[in-house]
Amino acid sequence: MKILAAMSGGVDSAVAAARAVEAGHDVVGVHLALSRMPGTLRTGSRGCCTIEDSMDARRVCDQLGIPFYVWDFSERFKEDVVDDFVSEYEHGRTPNPCMRCNEKIKFAALLEKAVALGFDAVVTGHYAKVISDEAGNRELHRAATWAKDQSYVLGVLTHEQLKHAWFPLADTPSKDLVRAEAAERGFSVAKKPDSYDICFIPEGDTRAWLEEHIEMQPGDIKDTEGNVLGQHPGSHAYTVGQRKGLAIGRPAPDGKPRFVLEIRPKTNEVIVGSRDLLDIDEIRGIRTTWAGLPVAEVADFLAQQPRLGARSAEFDITAQVRAHADPVASTAHMEWVEDDEAEDGAGLRLEVVVGIKEELRGVSPGQTLVMYQGTRVLGQATINRAYSLKRADIAA
Known part of the structure; x- marks a missing residue:
């Protein structure tokens, strides 16, 4: 098969691509440029789309002897992921940008382009499994090892997308084995830290980032009976279940901590109450x-x-x-x-x-x-x- 390997620059996608090559497929590696500031370079790995990641992906493809390309999806990433992230917070919701990226970028824009170019499937380093039922219909299942299962973030995949998705790490029992395999293959990413945090918020401070992108308006913090307990600097900075940072200044009548129960963007109110109300x-x-x-x-x-x-x-x-x-x-x-x-x-x-x-x-x-x-x-x-x-x- 003609395979497009999505190369994030991490160890998982590197080993996934290597296994596809080893299986005898015609493999091409591609790294997605998602940042609108291509000069951004972070030490280590907090995300998955920096220049450093691109160079790591290129080195792996060179070692595998397969072609390597960088596809610029930065404009679509901004519209479908970053702008959506801001909009959701403006409406008092707490979005998951990684889910949106998988839905709109990695398995919509990428797969659409791959199929148009004649590729049969897209390979990624996710820990999940695609199997076929007796009628040949594709199904998405959890990976073999619960601790590494990533089927949750792939839940956005559709029936058509599953026809062209392949996850070679599905049955690998541990990340340690993947790292060991990468080391045996001589990949420099064998010890590279896992990516985490939101890739377009490099410092990991979501509240500070939102303050730069959303106009914050002070408002009331209220209890479940409508009593005003204090003021907040902007309701967008809070999320349901939050306990710290409420700065109410006085304890609840029962002395127990309060938690954010609701965010009401229309009235710019944050509603707090006891833990059991969550x-x-x-x-x-x-x-x-x-x-x-x-x-x-x-x-x-x-x-x-x-x-x-x-x-x-x-x-x-x-x-x-x-x-x-x-x-x-x-x-x-x-x-x-x-x-x-x-x-x-x-x-x-x-x-x-x-x-x-x-x-x-x-x-x-x-x-x-x-x-x-x-x-x-x-x-x-x-x-x-x-x-x-x-x-x-x-x-x-």
């Missing part, structure tokens, strides 16, 4: 996509005419709301709800409604909900609302 009973998600063919309950429902209040049959899932969080037993169904801002003219919005059966706390609108059945990734949605019966009486 418990979630129900999640409603929008912009749902399916990793492979949707389950029968969803497929049957989507084949029907949209109608306000119509809902699918319920199906069992496990729900995961963060990359390194434990999944929790849940149920899910699809539902058409009223939406005056819907662009299709029908005034309806499709939501996935997830009922949580186990303890789940501190879920923020804007986070990504990924749905599983066993090891299989069913799909994902952007959390629009996370609700608790205990919070029904919070003052508006």
Whole structure:
């Protein structure tokens, strides 16, 4: 097969590309230039798209004897990832830019270009597995080792994208083995630190970065009864579940710490309360996509005419709301709800409604909900609302 290896400059993508070459495929390496400031150079590795990373990727391709290219996706990255990140915070949501990058850049823009150029598949260094069912339909599954599983951040992949995705590290039991393999192959990235933090926030200070990109307006910090407890410098600097940095100045009546329960951008208010009020009973998600063919309950429902209040049959899932969080037993169904801002003219919005059966706390609108059945990734949605019966009486 003709393979495009996405080379981040890290050890995982290096070994993934090497395995593709070793398997006898025709492999071409490509590094994505995502920064609009190409002179940026960071010591070590806090992200995955610096000049340093590009040079590391080139060295690996030279050692493998395969062609290497740099594709400039910086403009699209700014529009689809950075601008989206700012917009989500402006609307009081907490986005996951890595999910958006995988969706819009690494497996949309990249794959689209690769297929147009005649490549059969894109290889990355993610720890996840793509398998085919008896009918030949592709499914996304967790990697062999739970500790390294990255299927959560790939939950945005669609049925068509899975047809052209290959993850050679899927069955590798540990990162140590990947590093050992890289060392045996003579790759200089064998001991390179893992990438982490948001790549376009090089110092890792999200609050300071947001203050440069969003106009902060002071507002009220209120309790669940609507009492003003203090002032905040800008609601965009807070996230649901946050405890530190509230600067209220006086303790709660019971002496226990307070946590951010809600962010209300329209009124510029931050609502705080006790830890138990972070418990979630129900999640409603929008912009749902399916990793492979949707389950029968969803497929049957989507084949029907949209109608306000119509809902699918319920199906069992496990729900995961963060990359390194434990999944929790849940149920899910699809539902058409009223939406005056819907662009299709029908005034309806499709939501996935997830009922949580186990303890789940501190879920923020804007986070990504990924749905599983066993090891299989069913799909994902952007959390629009996370609700608790205990919070029904919070003052508006």
